[in-house]
Amino acid sequence: MFINADGSKPIYIQISEWIETEILNGNFTKDEKVYSQYKLAELFNINPATAAKGLNILYEENILYNKRGLGKFVSNDAKELILDKRKNQTLKGLIQEVVLESERLDVSENELIDMIKTINKERKGDAT
Amino acid sequence: MNVIECHALIKNHGSRKALNNLSLTITENKITGLIGRNGAGKTTLLKIIAGYWRETAGEVKVFSNKPFNNLSVSANTIFIDDQMNFPTALTLKQVLEEAGNFYPNWDMELALKLFNYFSFDSRQVHNNLSKGNKSTFNMIVGISAHCPLTIFDEPTTGMDAAVRKDFYRALLKDYLAHPRSIILSSHYLDEIEDLLEDVILIENGEKYFHTPIEELKETAIGLSGDKEIITGLVADQDVLYRTNGEGNHSYSVVLKKDLSSKQIEKLRDSGVEYHQYHQTICACT
Amino acid sequence: MSLTTPSMASVIRKQYKYKLRSYIGMFNSLMMLQVLAILISLGATGGRGSSNSWISINVDYYSGDTVIGFTIIWGFISAIIITTKAYREDDFVLITNRLSSNVSNMLFLVSGSVIGGITAILAGCFIRVIRYFVFDSTVIYYGNVSNVQEMFMGLGATIMFILLLSSLGYFIGTVVQLHKSLVVLVPVIIIGFLIAQGSLSNDYLLLDLTAIYFQETSFLLLLCKVIVSAGLLFSGSIIISNRMEVKR
Numbered sequence: 001m002f003i004n005a006d007g008s009k010p011i012y013i014q015i016s017e018w019i020e021t022e023i024l025n026g027n028f029t030k031d032e033k034v035y036s037q038y039k040l041a042e043l044f045n046i047n048p049a050t051a052a053k054g055l056n057i058l059y060e061e062n063i064l065y066n067k068r069g070l071g072k073f074v075s076n077d078a079k080e081l082i083l084d085k086r087k088n089q090t091l092k093g094l095i096q097e098v099v100l101e102s103e104r105l106d107v108s109e110n111e112l113i114d115m116i117k118t119i120n121k122e123r124k125g126d127a128t
Numbered sequence: 129m130n131v132i133e134c135h136a137l138i139k140n141h142g143s144r145k146a147l148n149n150l151s152l153t154i155t156e157n158k159i160t161g162l163i164g165r166n167g168a169g170k171t172t173l174l175k176i177i178a179g180y181w182r183e184t185a186g187e188v189k190v191f192s193n194k195p196f197n198n199l200s201v202s203a204n205t206i207f208i209d210d211q212m213n214f215p216t217a218l219t220l221k222q223v224l225e226e227a228g229n230f231y232p233n234w235d236m237e238l239a240l241k242l243f244n245y246f247s248f249d250s251r252q253v254h255n256n257l258s259k260g261n262k263s264t265f266n267m268i269v270g271i272s273a274h275c276p277l278t279i280f281d282e283p284t285t286g287m288d289a290a291v292r293k294d295f296y297r298a299l300l301k302d303y304l305a306h307p308r309s310i311i312l313s314s315h316y317l318d319e320i321e322d323l324l325e326d327v328i329l330i331e332n333g334e335k336y337f338h339t340p341i342e343e344l345k346e347t348a349i350g351l352s353g354d355k356e357i358i359t360g361l362v363a364d365q366d367v368l369y370r371t372n373g374e375g376n377h378s379y380s381v382v383l384k385k386d387l388s389s390k391q392i393e394k395l396r397d398s399g400v401e402y403h404q405y406h407q408t409i410c411a412c413t
Numbered sequence: 414m415s416l417t418t419p420s421m422a423s424v425i426r427k428q429y430k431y432k433l434r435s436y437i438g439m440f441n442s443l444m445m446l447q448v449l450a451i452l453i454s455l456g457a458t459g460g461r462g463s464s465n466s467w468i469s470i471n472v473d474y475y476s477g478d479t480v481i482g483f484t485i486i487w488g489f490i491s492a493i494i495i496t497t498k499a500y501r502e503d504d505f506v507l508i509t510n511r512l513s514s515n516v517s518n519m520l521f522l523v524s525g526s527v528i529g530g531i532t533a534i535l536a537g538c539f540i541r542v543i544r545y546f547v548f549d550s551t552v553i554y555y556g557n558v559s560n561v562q563e564m565f566m567g568l569g570a571t572i573m574f575i576l577l578l579s580s581l582g583y584f585i586g587t588v589v590q591l592h593k594s595l596v597v598l599v600p601v602i603i604i605g606f607l608i609a610q611g612s613l614s615n616d617y618l619l620l621d622l623t624a625i626y627f628q629e630t631s632f633l634l635l636l637c638k639v640i641v642s643a644g645l646l647f648s649g650s651i652i653i654s655n656r657m658e659v660k661r
Contacts, residue, residue, distance in 0.1 A: 010346055011322060038304050045297055047159055048304060049325040050342055157414070180505060180659035191416060197655065199510040203419040212506050213499065215435030226431050230424075230507040232417045276414040308414040 015054030137186035146172040148333035161324040162313040169333040178207035208270035209281040214254040221250035233274035259286035353400035428517035450480040477537020488575040489582040496586030530572030573639040580643035587650040
């Protein structure tokens with residue numbers, strides 16, 4: 001994993017992830033216009049070309065669609081696409097690491113599932 | 129439109145070659161970072177672009193004109209560095225007014241806003257300012273002039289970290305409102321990288337690379353170590369830049385995306401040092 | 414961002430105004446020099462006396478000549494000063510090229526000569542008035558100001574001499590900027606020339622040269638000579654400095 005040695009993701013990836021989170025949180029809803037590259041640039045103090053690159057990733061993944069001259073808008077199934085992406089990529093990646101680590105520590109599959117259940121329970125307990 | 133075009137540019141200072149066959153093109157409305165070691169030729173290049181210095185050979189065009197002694201290039205360009213002097217007879221406020229008389233796009237409202245924000249006193253004289261405050265004042269002039277080509281050569285000399293941050297913020301904000309071509313040369317690449325669209329590295333008066341910063345961050349890696357091993361590995365790679373160190377010690381920057389993980393493993397096993405983009409640039413500057 | 418196309422005339426006008434404001438220190442030094450010259454001139458600039466046991470006669474001359482002399486020197490030195498790096502390169506902070514920078518400098522020197530000339534002539538009158546009222550001298554002959562026309566010609570001639578020396582100073586200053594070694598070389602050549610002129614009694618080149626201007630009795634001819642000479646010196650300065658780099 002030494003390729004990510006410096007720990008920071010490229011800024012445009014961070015931008016696209018930020019917009020995804022905003023969509024998941026309902027701050028941008030279906031068919032709503034998202035921030036322009038200029039607004040994002042001002043918000044995050046970055047070059048607008050970098051912000052545009054972040055927006056473009058989401059456009060290529062059909063999470064955003066283009067209205068010529070008006071900007072980028074949240075597409076119909078944006079939420080599903082993001083959830084799907086995160087499940088398949090981010091979560092899967094995390095789980096892969098968990099599985100690898102438990103293998104190294106000699107933790108069995110059942111034990112691992114139990115651990116997850118316990119943490120879930122604790123969280124639910126905290127919530128009430 | 130191309131704002132700057134240099135072709136095979138050479139500048140001699142006595143017997144020393146300050147610029148050696150440098151060619152580059154900068155297109156409109158981009159913020160470009162110019163990086164390189166002290167004495168690499170950054171200032172020489174910028175002063176030729178600003179029309180202060182005459183090229184020894186080669187061609188340089190700014191807004192399609194030769195910049196040296198050109199009134200129209202001078203009117204559309206502002207060059208900010210820490211050597212700037214304003215008449216001692218004028219107060220800072222008067223300097224702003226005079227600059228406003230000269231530059232047609234001058235934004236007095238912005239100038240005064242920044243002037244007050246950085247708590248300058250309107251009766252102060254430029255000559256009596258501290259080094260950091262001089263830089264800050266020069267920066268205000270540079271931003272407010274709204275010149276189609278705005279050049280900052282090491283603009284943050286002597287500034288506090290907090291002021292530097294404010295400066296970059298102000299610059300970016302104004303750039304968003306009034307897009308124009310900006311060149312920033314700085315030693316603090318990590319501070320300006322977020323601002324940049326493109327980055328140019330020059331070394332020994334030659335251009336090593338000119339690439340979008342995101343591409344550089346994503347893909348550039350530095351390798352240093354045994355010359356034979358490295359050249360063997362990067363033979364088919366797109367090498368951005370390469371230097372020969374002492375003996376068999378060689379150093380090159382390649383594009384990471386073309387390097388398979390197997391090759392990377394091999395590099396590590398053979399004792400070649402591997403740098404991320406950041407260290408790569410730091411090693412260069 | 415759209416490009417602007419500046420006109421040479423408007424840039425020169427702006428630079429000229431800028432210089433009038435920012436070189437204000439030069440007029441301060443002019444004022445101080447003239448005050449000094451007035452104080453010196455209150456003692457007679459020339460005089461003659463004779464006496465026997467019954468009568469003593471003292472004839473003293475009072476004039477503004479010292480003030481004019483000081484002002485001419487001021488014009489010469491100011492012109493050299495504005496060719497120095499610090500002044501020349503201040504222009505490049507704002508919009509300029511070498512031609513506009515030179516032309517605005519010349520306009521500034523012309524203005525300086527006019528202001529210097531007027532104040533010097535007025536100072537000459539001032540000296541006489543002070544002598545008359547404060548020192549109670551009896552005026553037997555009131556110098557060259559016999560009528561208004563002559564006074565204006567005197568003023569014009571003074572301005573012309575200041576301008577001539579300014580343009581000479583500007584030219585010398587510009588030549589010196591060409592190369593570091595000239596800072597030493599040019600004064601050495603000039604002083605050497607003056608010494609040579611002084612010691613070789615059969616060579617009157619310098620005297621002949623100055624006579625062209627200072628012995629001229631026709632005002633109009635003087636005007637023409639000075640304008641042509643100043644024009645040549647200024648043009649020479651423009652040609653020399655046109656390829657000079659901004660060294661800062």
